[in-house]
Amino acid sequence: MKIKQYRKYVASMLALVMLVGLFPSLNKAQAEDILNVNADGAILIEAETGRVLYAKNPDQVLGIASMTKMMTEYLLLEAIAEERVKWDQEYAVSEYVYKVSQDYPYLSNVPLRRDGKYNIRELYQAMTIYSANGATIAIAETIAGSEANFVKMMNEKAEELGLNDYKFVNSSGLNNSDLKGYHHTGNLEEENVMSARATAILASRLISDFPEVLDTASTPKMKFREGTDDMIQMDNWNWMLPSLVYGYEGVDGLKTGTTEFAGLCFTGTAIRNGTRYITVLMNAKDENGNNTDKKIRFDETRKMFDYAFSNFNKEELIPENYQVKGKKTLPVVKGKEGKVKIQTKEPISLVVKNGEKENYQPKLVLDKKKLNDKGELTAPIKAGEKIGTLTIEPVDGQALNFLTEDGQSKILVDVVAADDVEKANWFVLMMRGVGSFFGNVWGSISSTVKGWF
Known part of the structure; x- marks a missing residue:
């Protein structure tokens, strides 16, 4: 050269x-971006702790289409739990719901009669299994009197659940232009938007607070109004349910979504051996950037599920009654014993990558209010009394990534006294004081004598 x-x-x-x-x-x-998921936004979490295992543009605000219905499901199940709405309660079809529900060649719907009456359970099943938009608006009207009022509830609930980066303009997830001139929030071309992180928080809370939603979300097929002239076959749009065309072991939810604005979206969840993962995919595409084939969103979701189930396992990193090396006991003053054992009250488990269990270490934080200036506890002490907390952290010092700011609390346990330590009586304390006094005097004399030589 x-x-x-x-x-x-x-x-x-x-x-x-x-x-x-x-x-x-x-x-x-x-x-x-180890998975190269082809989507504008994506996230993969372990459901119990909210640990984030993979993320791509998780805070970018994007269209969510019918994943919106998870919020409508949440508000309905909450209303049911609070007995503000009942499953057998009948709904009389409004003109708005009637017009939307009749648009079933283009939109996902079960056609509802203008003079018909439908109970809330069958409307909920149509919404959750078949993503029926007219049925969704009917539920919104039942809960709030109007969809406009319901949208206010949606946004308020989003704030209450700690979501960031969201905006709801209707209950169904359709573009406002598809609502037959009945939209009341936002402009004509608006749709609901959220980030992948916010969508995952909503899905996590829905499953945690109302796990019964999975009983319906996991139903692969159901007939609406079976045995009547209005019967329609409802096939679940979640084709990853085990018995459907792209079936995946353990999948039991949760919600698909498709509009021109949002593209192909899917919030999935699967459980195996007691460990549940939640995935969110927004505007999934193939390798050429196309988003026309609905299979794409399931292919990209499969990447995340495969990664989670193949590479991670839930491990008990800290057992119950664990004692930290070098801090197995604390000194005690004014007690019958001079020290007390301290230990964790509960175990700590976390999904960790295979072979990396040893890459985590305990972090003990003692309650300074319980200690004197010398780091001693003061008797009396009760067995089980909280002395501090213990968590885990990677050995390399990097922070664990959780879905929400309070995620670290999911791997935080109390450290408690293992035994009672009674307060010593006045005579014992007095004699200790005398012994300590003469011990100090003798120590002073010894030091002085040594100084002479």
């Missing part, structure tokens, strides 16, 4: 190194 060419080569390499240094966040994002 000639000298001039060599210098150009070296200069080019140095420039490349400088560019890499200038864009560390880009490097990090590329390194983290």
Whole structure:
């Protein structure tokens, strides 16, 4: 290689190194996209703790289409639990619901009669299994009197659940232009939007607060109004349910969504051996950037489920009654005993990557209010009394990534006293005081004598 060419080569390499240094966040994002999920936004979490195992643009606000119905499901199941609505309660079809429900060649719907009456349970089944839009609006009107009022409830509930990056303009997830001129919130072309993170929080809370939703969401097929002239076959749009065309072991929910604005969306959940994962996929595409084949969203979701179930396992990292090395006991003053054992009240479990169980360490935090200036507890102490807390953290010091800010609390347990320590009586305390006094005097004399020599 000639000298001039060599210098150009070296200069080019140095420039490349400088560019890499200038864009560390880009490097990090590329390194983290280990699954190469083809979507505008995606997230994979373990449901119990909310630990995030994979994320792609998790905070970008995007269209959610019929994944909206998870919020409508939440508000309905809450109303049922609070007995504000009953399953056998009848709904008389409004003109608005009638017109939307008749648009079933283009929109997902069960056609409802204008003079018909339907109970809430069958409307809920139509919404949850078949994503029926007219039935969804009917539920909104039942709960709030009007869809406009219901949309206010949706946004208020989103704030209450701690969601960020969201906006609801209708109960169904349709574009407002599809609502037959009855839209009351937002402009004519608006749709509901959320981030993948916010969608995952909603799904997590829905499953946690109302697990019965999965009984319906996992139903692969059902006949609406079976045995009548209005009967219609409802096939679940979640084709990853085990008995359907793209079946995946353990999948039992949760909600698909498709509009031109939002693209192909899917919030999935699957459980195996007691561990549940939740995935969110927004505007899924194939490798060429196309989003016309509904199979794409299930292919991309499969990537995340395969990654979770193949590479992670739930491990007990801290057993119950665990004692931290070097801190198995604490000194006690004014007690019959001079020290007390401390231990965790409960175990700590977490999904960790296979072979990485040893990469986590305990972190003990003692309650300073319980200790004197010398780090001692003061008797009396009751067995089970909280002395502090213990959590786990990676050995390399990196923070664990959770869905919400309070996720760390899911791996935080109390550290308690293992035994009672009674307060010593006045005579014992007095004699200790006398002994301590003469011990100090003797120590002073000894030091002085040593100083002479």
